[in-house]
Amino acid sequence: MGRLDGKVAVITGATSGIGLRTAEIFVAEGAKIVIAGRRAPEGEALAKKLGGNCIFRQTDVTVEEQMGALIGLAVEKFGRIDCLFNNAGGPAQTGGIEGLEVARFDAAMATLVRSVMLGMKHAAPHMRRQGFGSIINNGSIAGRLAGFSLVASSNSRVNWWMLGAMKSATRTQTRSPRRRVAM
DSSP states (O other): OOTTTTOEEEESSTTSHHHHHHHHHHHHTTOEEEEEESOHHHHHHHHHHHGGGEEEEEOOTTSHHHHHHHHHHHHHHHSOOOEEEEOOOOOOOBSOGGGOOHHHHHHHHIIIIIHHHHHHHHHHHHHHHHTOOEEEEOOOGGGTSTTOOOOOOGGGOBOHHHHHHHHHHHHHHHHHHHHHHOO
16 A cells, blocks of 8 residues: 555656656556656656656646646546646756846746646646645745856856745745635
């Protein structure tokens, strides 16, 4: 008996890193999962490795229709959704504010903030109908500590203020709706 026997989860950003390891653990603990990522070869390989309790769907988490379809796939195939793990992410642009490209800023905001909102938007109605469910929004320490940086060299610095602002937004959008969605 695993701790997640019979549970159904959707995991974004599952083709590498934390998302990949989370997928492995969830299946090992008995969950049925739908995993999402941009990289189809990695996602398909992981689904094959994890077996029949894992389905991969290539997803751009910044596109509402794709996020809705991802959540819908879990409900269609497994009958419900017990957990959404919003884990998709990506690197921030390096350099200072003066060299920041607005298009890259917008892309980062879409991945790190809008995708979280989209996941919650589409999972919450199912969870409310079920009377249960958990939404986990993953973020980095940059959302809690201004100026936090693992980068020692000023030549390769990352726009940590930008990453911190985005992760702070994720924290806020996690806390605000939970009072309204609570069952």
